[in-house]
């Protein structure tokens with residue numbers, strides 16, 4: 001293909017504490033700019049609902065108030081919480097958005113949080129009112145293991161609407177959504193960055209891929225994956241790569257497989273419809 | 284003497300190459316900067332300058348003068364200092380440059396016997412006013428080191444004498460001629476930083492701010508370390524802050540409406556009278572604040588003027604401009620993917636990893652305001668001064684900058700001394 005036919009379009013925006021890179025190509029060039037604008041707006045909107053850190057967000061207010069009283073939530077937040085409830089079951093409780101306070105403490109280096117753990121689903125959901133109430137004061141909702149997937153799912157819908165055939169959308173390299181193919185091949189050839197790039201090449205068409213690791217790629221040893229059932233952070237160096245057709249599934253699963261002990265992997269995987277799972281240890 | 288910086292000509296030639304000339308030319312007093320050669324090459328057109336006060340600063344002014352003296356057809360006709368060793372050192376510099384000025388110990392002899400075209404006054408602060416006013420009475424132009432005077436009334440009297448005599452008064456705030464500032468101010472005034480909310484400025488050093496006394500003889504203490512005594516100086520305020528309040532006013536294109544402050548002698552309790560630790564807040568009519576501090580027992584943060592707008596920040600002393608916008612940093616791998624595609628390469632895309640976060644807040648090094656920063660702003664100011672002298676006038680705006688900075692510096696001292704928030708008394712408004 002001549003490069004003049006490719007019509008490559010690339011934009012980046014900051015979102016979800018990361019960078020969202022949007023790469024599009026193909027014949028629908030007149031739609032690229034509009035699609036990008038729509039993506040930008042939607043991303044801002046989703047963050048205003050799902051961000052735990054932004055004091056103006058809907059989630060922030062919910063976290064502040066839902067222990068005292070039951071709070072009605074928007075459709076977007078309602079759907080997200082209900083999906084999280086399903087994931088909680090399907091991951092046999094290893095994916096738990098209600099443990100934000102625990103995750104936060106561990107990140108701060110406070111390993112002594114065992115007494116705070118409350119087993120079982122800690123949210124009371126009223127589906128006629130679409131309202132949420134926290135069962136105990138320790139609950140703090142955190143969509144960190146799911147939010148990028150939700151955003152990518154939303155982006156996929158936008159790309160569909162604008163009839164964009166070929167795209168590579170990346171959230172800081174950890175959550176990726178693709179459509180179509182690379183201009184010079186029959187798929188998008190995805191690999192890990194740095195030293196791990198030789199491990200494997202994933203072939204992506206209409207796919208999602210999520211990479212999670214117990215180490216961030218900052219050199220500092222960074223405890224950020226926590227087993228919610230024991231309250232302990234995961235010490236081993238493990239990287240999980242999940243390729244799936246749905247970006248939320250991919251993201252939830254890559255986190256859950258890090259948090260859960262190995263003997264639970266088979267049972268968790270049996271509840272998901274995924275393409276490939278790779279687990280790399282001690283890389 | 285080796286030139287460690289560029290002359291005005293070299294500088295302008297380089298600017299022409301980098302294309303910033305238009306911006307600089309748009310600055311109000313840069314007529315004096317324009318790339319026309321110095322006029323008046325004949326011996327009778329020689330500009331005759333005298334340096335009054337040949338201490339550290341006076342000698343530095345001399346050295347800088349000699350870097351362009353022959354090109355600009357300017358000479359040093361006399362030197363004046365009441366402290367013999369300093370006078371000799373200055374004379375030595377002149378001799379090295381083949382110039383034999385007359386020497387005096389009383390500035391009145393400069394006025395009456397030498398009759399130069401202009402004087403450069405670099406005596407201690409409390410001595411600035413009477414020399415300046417006497418020069419004006421005799422029709423001599425004055426370049427006076429900052430800060431203008433020790434008292435508000437002396438400052439006003441200097442300004443009035445300048446107006447009455449119609450002679451040039453340029454105050455030694457050399458940043459007014461510094462191309463980094465000229466370019467940066469242009470951008471600020473064009474709105475590139477958006478609405479300025481705060482200016483933070485500071486000057487930190489870690490030393491006792493003393494100069495050694497000849498033979499350690501205490502009888503020289505007040506002659507040499509005049510800046511430590513209230514009678515002669517307002518300490519850090521007149522010697523350091525004066526420059527930075529001038530920068531703040533220039534950036535905001537207005538003078539403050541009030542100032543409050545507090546200060547102490549915290550560390551150097553050695554008999555000095557001026558504070559070694561000061562903090563002030565200047566308020567402007569539109570709500571902008573300039574938050575200032577200076578101390579001399581920690582040097583980690585050095586000196587800076589930070590102009591902070593809702594769209595960006597300028598840090599003048601380090602020649603840096605920062606944007607508030609998310610200056611999109613390319614994620615690793617993505618850039619390679621883009622160039623692969625453009626080069627028709629189909630290879631694996633090494634992009635995946637546990638979320639890569641662009642560390643914009645910590646990693647943003649900003650960009651230089653101007654690339655070419657090898658110059659001496661004081662030399663550029665002196666070169667401009669020579670042009671002003673030839674013309675017989677300098678932009679009044681320039682003099683007013685110096686005046687207002689000097690007044691607000693002293694009002695800062697009064698605010699500290701009285702513990703009150705002070706406004707400018709009517710009689711000092713020009």
Ligand SMILES: NC(=O)c1ccc[n+]([C@@H]2O[C@H](COP(=O)([O-])OP(=O)(O)OC[C@H]3O[C@@H](n4cnc5c(N)ncnc54)[C@H](O)[C@@H]3O)[C@@H](O)[C@H]2O)c1
Pocket residue numbers: 335336337338339340341363364365366369388389390404405406407408410428429430455456457506507521522
């Ligand atoms: N623009 C700048 O960046 C800058 C830098 C340094 C100093 N300065 C200013 O320059 C001035 C001098 O500072 P300095 O550090 O050179 O001090 P200094 O003490 O080294 O020099 C002052 C000189 O004036 C002489 N003097 C005192 N009274 C005199 C009189 N009545 N007649 C003639 N000479 C007299 C002293 O003997 C001394 O040699 C101050 O106003 C200071 O604020 C400006």
